[in-house]
Amino acid sequence: MQAYPEQVPLPSVDKRWKLVEATMRRHGHKPSSLIEVLHTVQESFGYLDSVSLRFVASSLRLPLSEVYGVATYYHFFNLKPAGEHTCVVCMGTGCYVKGAGNLMKAIEEVTHVTAGETTADGKVSVVSARCIGSCSLAPAAVFDGEVMPKADPEMIKAQMRRWMNHDA
Amino acid sequence: MTLDELLEIREREQEELKKYDHKVNVSVAAGCLSLHSDQVLKVLQEEVKKQGKEKTCKVTGVGCMGLCAMGPLVRCEPQHTYYRSVPCDNPELLEAIIANLDGNPVPEFSVSPDIPFFAQQQKIVLEHCGEIDPERIEDSIAVGGYEALLTSVGHRTRDEVVQEIIKSGLRGRGGGGYPTGLKWSMVAKAQGEQKYVICNADEGDPGAFMDRSVLESDPHRVLEGMALAGYAVGATQGYIYCRAEYPLAVKRLKIAIRQAEKMGLLGKNIGESSFGFEIEVRLGAGAFVCGEETALIASVEGKRGTPRPRPPFPAYSGLYKCPTLLNNVETFANIAPIIRKGSAWFAGIGTEKSKGTKVFALVGDVNNTGLLEVPMGITLRDLVFKLGGGIPDNKKFKAVQTGGPSGGCIPEQFLDMQVDYESLARAGSIMGSGGMIVMDETACMVDVAKFFMDFTRDESCGKCIPCRVGTTQLYGLLNRISEGDGRMEDLDTLERLGGMVNRTALCGLGQTAPNPVRSTLRYFREEYETHIRDKRCPQGKCSVSNPAAAKQGK
Numbered sequence: 001m002q003a004y005p006e007q008v009p010l011p012s013v014d015k016r017w018k019l020v021e022a023t024m025r026r027h028g029h030k031p032s033s034l035i036e037v038l039h040t041v042q043e044s045f046g047y048l049d050s051v052s053l054r055f056v057a058s059s060l061r062l063p064l065s066e067v068y069g070v071a072t073y074y075h076f077f078n079l080k081p082a083g084e085h086t087c088v089v090c091m092g093t094g095c096y097v098k099g100a101g102n103l104m105k106a107i108e109e110v111t112h113v114t115a116g117e118t119t120a121d122g123k124v125s126v127v128s129a130r131c132i133g134s135c136s137l138a139p140a141a142v143f144d145g146e147v148m149p150k151a152d153p154e155m156i157k158a159q160m161r162r163w164m165n166h167d168a
Numbered sequence: 169m170t171l172d173e174l175l176e177i178r179e180r181e182q183e184e185l186k187k188y189d190h191k192v193n194v195s196v197a198a199g200c201l202s203l204h205s206d207q208v209l210k211v212l213q214e215e216v217k218k219q220g221k222e223k224t225c226k227v228t229g230v231g232c233m234g235l236c237a238m239g240p241l242v243r244c245e246p247q248h249t250y251y252r253s254v255p256c257d258n259p260e261l262l263e264a265i266i267a268n269l270d271g272n273p274v275p276e277f278s279v280s281p282d283i284p285f286f287a288q289q290q291k292i293v294l295e296h297c298g299e300i301d302p303e304r305i306e307d308s309i310a311v312g313g314y315e316a317l318l319t320s321v322g323h324r325t326r327d328e329v330v331q332e333i334i335k336s337g338l339r340g341r342g343g344g345g346y347p348t349g350l351k352w353s354m355v356a357k358a359q360g361e362q363k364y365v366i367c368n369a370d371e372g373d374p375g376a377f378m379d380r381s382v383l384e385s386d387p388h389r390v391l392e393g394m395a396l397a398g399y400a401v402g403a404t405q406g407y408i409y410c411r412a413e414y415p416l417a418v419k420r421l422k423i424a425i426r427q428a429e430k431m432g433l434l435g436k437n438i439g440e441s442s443f444g445f446e447i448e449v450r451l452g453a454g455a456f457v458c459g460e461e462t463a464l465i466a467s468v469e470g471k472r473g474t475p476r477p478r479p480p481f482p483a484y485s486g487l488y489k490c491p492t493l494l495n496n497v498e499t500f501a502n503i504a505p506i507i508r509k510g511s512a513w514f515a516g517i518g519t520e521k522s523k524g525t526k527v528f529a530l531v532g533d534v535n536n537t538g539l540l541e542v543p544m545g546i547t548l549r550d551l552v553f554k555l556g557g558g559i560p561d562n563k564k565f566k567a568v569q570t571g572g573p574s575g576g577c578i579p580e581q582f583l584d585m586q587v588d589y590e591s592l593a594r595a596g597s598i599m600g601s602g603g604m605i606v607m608d609e610t611a612c613m614v615d616v617a618k619f620f621m622d623f624t625r626d627e628s629c630g631k632c633i634p635c636r637v638g639t640t641q642l643y644g645l646l647n648r649i650s651e652g653d654g655r656m657e658d659l660d661t662l663e664r665l666g667g668m669v670n671r672t673a674l675c676g677l678g679q680t681a682p683n684p685v686r687s688t689l690r691y692f693r694e695e696y697e698t699h700i701r702d703k704r705c706p707q708g709k710c711s712v713s714n715p716a717a718a719k720q721g722k
Contacts, residue, residue: 031470032468032469032470034471035453035467035470036450036451036470038453039451039453066471069472070470070471073455073472073473073629074452074453074455075453076412076413076452076453076454077453077454091374092374092375093375093532093569093619093620094374094532094537094605097532097605097607097611098532129413130372130374130413130454130456130623131372131373131374131375131376131377132413133198133377133413133414135374135375135377135529135531135605136236136237136529136537136539137199137202137237137239140202146202147198147201148202149203
């Protein structure tokens, strides 16, 4: 069996790596903690890049292919940095029936990007969600983590313009 | 902590509450919170001080009260008066609510507790949701929390607990409807040093948020159910697999686990017995198929969540190949009341084969959107028109979709059908986890079928060919029909292909994926035919009837 170093050195002096290391320590560096650890990386850095995937793979003693496989399998993990602001549009059934499609169209009209993309200036990322569980206040959107119940296209457009500085 | 110590805390808490003449509860579950109910709570607390009523009135942030359409909700006790749509920026109203605690409620904003939405519910799972502060374990203990656990551990044998669940007739609330007691006895009898209990809180069905509300409003109820399960089957470790999309639920769960550990209600030597049980939260990462039990187990192990063939069933070989009991949030939330009040009481509620109550998320084109709990056997008509308050804008009812992407659309002729596992299956749908999406006459059934097929096509894990390829082909056919390029023989292909996917896919996701298409074809075939024959969407939802598309030579 291949011998592994006891502890893998942190990729840089960035303090956020300590958070990642702490999660791994809490789980005893077990391979089963992979998803928990990737959550911590994404929480700390915003996305998963190849440096972090390599670090996690060697720390948990997992093949890089397996770590990459998990990171790409789950929708929740981003492999690219998000924009300055994020707009999530819920595409659950409740929201869909209540016109979430029109919200998405409104966003596309202003930002010229579609779900899963970020505007060229890096200001706004547009994301579609499976269901955020705010079905009774449909259609719902999330602006930078804050849920907007009963969203309408005009209000979404206005927010996109504010973020993109079209009003300034 | 011993049972006596627990009862002492309960008594102390109840005494403390009796000191107040009035209780004002403000819902701070996710729905109302997104309408800034945390601000309402703050202002009301200040208002009580301003009016000098701190000694007689207690204002508390509580969980979900169910009627999300009218949030933020505030309830005043002891009159049970509800206030609806309470804005945080209306100081006069907030002042009046506190000033009128004894007198008449402010009419424009008050809702009577006697409206069918509240009066016709029967609450077991949600009994304390909207009553207690979910971030305070003492609140839970005050209403009977952990009593069932401490009266069982060391006082009843493990088998007695299993037998009680078997006799109750409880069936899995996650969708399958498998008898819970039977599952428990399988795991209890399975051979293995280490056993696990897993709570499935990966509520992935779009349009469903029952589990989210339970976790946000009464997390201790779920922990107690899991600990009882651990005792009954002989497990020492539990995991809650919760969606990462539910940050508030995760936060409150973690607080609850910490509090229960501190009090000795989780951890080693529960109730000063030899039984120990620990619970950890595991975050999902946005894969719908992880609601399937074998995929969920793979995900808890940190791997790609893909299903595997059964047998072996998780009861014999589950997490890390150990015997594993897997139930969903609502199932676990039913356990403590069954143990506390007895299986006969529970079995007396519901229908012959579906016992107890069911929590539904009523959403879509219905007036009273929200969360409600009703006895099994209630009719769809009562649910939609009485409790749900009917369809907005005087529109006509068209269908109700149950069971998420695995379910079907139930048309008007079934409105008087009793809601239970068997009847829903006969109508071509399933109970599912409890999402109910009401659709009015403006909904296009081809569009709805396409919506769900797009969902399952995207969420198919790709492991088995019938699901990976079949859902894509089904989606392609539906897309063609919705764009006005369909042919009549496509309808037969949809049926044949749907049947094939249903029979041959590896897991529940694939097997049930064709259900939305098959049920809409069965009840709304003429809508499909109109799309194909007249190249027209009667409801104007599909691109065939889009005037811009028509101009391009369609």
